[in-house]
Amino acid sequence: MSKRKFHPLVKQLLDGDITLADLPAELRAEGEEALRLLAVVDRRPVALPGMTERVMAALAGPRPAAWRRLLEPREIRLRIRPWILGPALALAATLVVWLAWPRTPIAAPGANGIVTVHFVLSAPDARAVSVAGSFNQWNPTATPLVRSGPKGMWTATLKLPAGQHQYVFVVDGVRWVPDPSAPAVDDGFGRRNSVLSL
Numbered sequence: 001m002s003k004r005k006f007h008p009l010v011k012q013l014l015d016g017d018i019t020l021a022d023l024p025a026e027l028r029a030e031g032e033e034a035l036r037l038l039a040v041v042d043r044r045p046v047a048l049p050g051m052t053e054r055v056m057a058a059l060a061g062p063r064p065a066a067w068r069r070l071l072e073p074r075e076i077r078l079r080i081r082p083w084i085l086g087p088a089l090a091l092a093a094t095l096v097v098w099l100a101w102p103r104t105p106i107a108a109p110g111a112n113g114i115v116t117v118h119f120v121l122s123a124p125d126a127r128a129v130s131v132a133g134s135f136n137q138w139n140p141t142a143t144p145l146v147r148s149g150p151k152g153m154w155t156a157t158l159k160l161p162a163g164q165h166q167y168v169f170v171v172d173g174v175r176w177v178p179d180p181s182a183p184a185v186d187d188g189f190g191r192r193n194s195v196l197s198l
Helices: 008-015 025-040 051-059 066-071 082-100
Strands: 106-109 114-122 129-133 146-148 153-161 164-171 175-177 184-186 192-197
Touching: 008 025, 114 164, 129 153
Parallel strands: none
Antiparallel strands: 106 114, 114 153, 129 164, 146 153, 164 175, 164 192, 184 192
8 A cells, every 4th residue: 555645735734734725736635635535534531541640640650849859969071271260360360469468558557647648550551650739739749659469559659647638649740640459539720639547
């Protein structure tokens, strides 16, 4: 017995996607034959005694609770690529140094109301940095900072009298920059001065 192959449009007719009227005229005879064959097929549901019960019992078997499945041991594999590890370690080291570096001027009280203050500014592109303030009559060249380390950190240590002082950093002799890590006040001329209370 040979197996009959129907045209793809006739298969769509059998699937119910199109009607007999949708077929081209040359395929209608084939479509009618396919519908006659489909009509004689016994389409009653096949029942397998006990099959449904066995499948449902297997599905409803004991399963661990969701939280228990989370606690089950699992194998985790990490693939560390060497070209990623180097930059990641460098970034982590930079972050540790940045977090550990003092952000505000550090004041150490001394005798006779004199306090030692450590000024720090990060200015990697600067050629020269100084600090000007109420303690040096706002002279932009009186108190130069020294570059320390390859990261462009500039530092200076001063002994100042106790009290409140205003100051700014002078970068390359022209740019007056308030300390980003200290509180600031308006200087009355449209700029901001950093404030240091000792």
